[in-house]
Amino acid sequence: MTSNIEALKPKRPHPFTSDIDLIVVNRRTDLQSIVEALVEGEIVLVKDFYSTGLAILAELKNYLKAQSSEENFKGQRDFRSMFCEISQRLLLPLKDNKIAIRKAPQIGWLKQLYPDISEFLLSFPDVQGLNSSWQWYEKGIMMKVIKQRLHPFYGTYFPTRFEHLELFANWLKNYNGQKNTAIDIGTGCGILSFQLLESGFKTVYATDVNENAIIGVDEEIKRMNLNDKLRLYYGDLFGTLDIRSELIVFNPPWLPASYNLSGLDKAIYYDTNLFPRFFEQALAHLEPRGKIVLIFSNLAQSSGLTNTHPVEEELSSGGRFKKDALICKKVRDASKKTKRDLSRRKDELVELWVLSAV
Ligand SMILES: C[S@@+](CC[C@H](N)C(=O)[O-])C[C@H]1O[C@@H](n2cnc3c(N)ncnc32)[C@H](O)[C@@H]1O
Incomplete structure (x- = not known):
């Protein structure tokens, strides 16, 4: 049984419907004056x-x-946040599930996400986000560690590098514990749950705090006919799950947050309470001889964002878990086409931690 999904409404980019003061432009309008207006x-x-x-x-x-004068990481981050903020003021018209200007892409999400409004405006970056998400969704992504393609729903985190999935696949190959149930916290596009099922687990319980992730994995379950095997729960961490399991897996966000989190940010950034809360709840959901697998990375440390490591912190001061294993894998160099953040990622390792209760 999958809990409370029919009632979930997917998050979508904010539609502007009421009258707002705006400047209408076309290709003959002077670009510089448009930019100045946006900046103002x-x-x-x-x-x-x-x-x-x-x-x-x-x-x-x-x-x-x-x-912008600074070329460093902070300079790049400031530039990106200015660009994000200002570009949100550039809007496009939409009508009857289509972008109502010429030579615009067709985006299937418009019909799925806005069945209730026929005419509205969206920001240009939001339309670009919907467009690229639609391409991934339609084409699907082959992640190599499972047989099927996955089709990530709009607004759902999905991996584009797979070293951590390979690490988990290898660990699963050598896992010789029981395979009755597993819990996948923060399932995202569902990849770890599908790996668990392919490796022989009978039932997987998966949760996520992002409703779009739950809606998307529910679609995959129907597509793959996995109804009873993968059970979804929308909510924070273990949510309303009241079982104990022999395996709990969590690929949490890898970077410490510096502001209040919402939506997709929660896939990338963690707030200070996330890990202590996870470990506390994990203890209550683990079978006596069960294992916790945490997939993490040294990215936050190697890029100088923090000196602390939430798993090491738990092990040294939590008094709840001990380390059974830590397996690391170097992340392959990013594509030469991706100039951004290359220096930060050069020494990146992905980590697979195996813990058990003391
Ligand atoms: C790095 S992504 C991993 C997704 C997927 N498991 C994978 O390996 O590709 C982290 C996921 O955890 C979810 N998440 C973050 N905080 C959470 C919380 N408090 N409770 C449940 N899920 C959470 C995010 O929405 C996101 O889907």
Whole structure:
């Protein structure tokens, strides 16, 4: 049985429907003056071609790059956050589930996510996000550690590098404990749950605090006919799950948060309470001889974001768990095309921690 899913509504980019003051532009409008208006806080609506919006964003990028003096990580982060904030004021019109300007992509999410409104406006970056998510969803992603392609739902985290999944697959091959039940906390696109099922676990209970992840994995369950084997729970950590299991897996966010988290951020950043709460609840859901597998990375430490490691902290001061194993794997160099963050990722290791109760 999968709990409380029918009632879930997917998160979607915010639609602007009421009258707002805005400046209407087209490809003949001077790009520099559009960028200046955006920077000053005006809202701008593109009315002719999709390419006009792309040209405005490119001009905005050049403008902000010229303003930014720092080339380092902080400089890049400031640039990105300015660009994100300002570009949200560039809007596009939508009508009858389509982008109502010329030469715009067709995005299936519009029909699925906005069945209740026929005419509205969305920010250009939100439309770009919907578009790229739709391409991944339609095509599906082959992650190599399972047989099927996965089709991640809009607004759901999915991995684009697979070293940690390979590490988990190897660990599972050598696992010789019982395989009755496993719990997958923060299932995302469901990949660890599907690995567990393929490796022979009879039933997997999966949770996530992101409703889109739960809705998406529910679709996969139906597509793969796994109804009784994979049971979904929407909620924080173990949510309403009241079982004990021989295996609990968690691939948590890997970076410490520096602001309040919402939506997809919770896949990447953790707040200070997440790990202590996880370990406390995990103890109450683990069979006496059960194992916890945590997939983590040294990324936050190697990039200087923190000196602390939440698993090491638990082991040294929690008094609840001991380390059975720690297996590490170097992350392959990022594609040369991806210039961003290359230096941060050069010494990156993914880690698989196996813990048991003391
Ligand atoms: C790094 S992603 C991993 C997703 C997937 N398990 C994988 O390995 O690709 C972390 C996931 O944990 C979820 N998450 C974060 N905080 C959570 C919480 N307090 N309770 C349940 N899920 C949470 C996020 O929504 C996200 O789907």
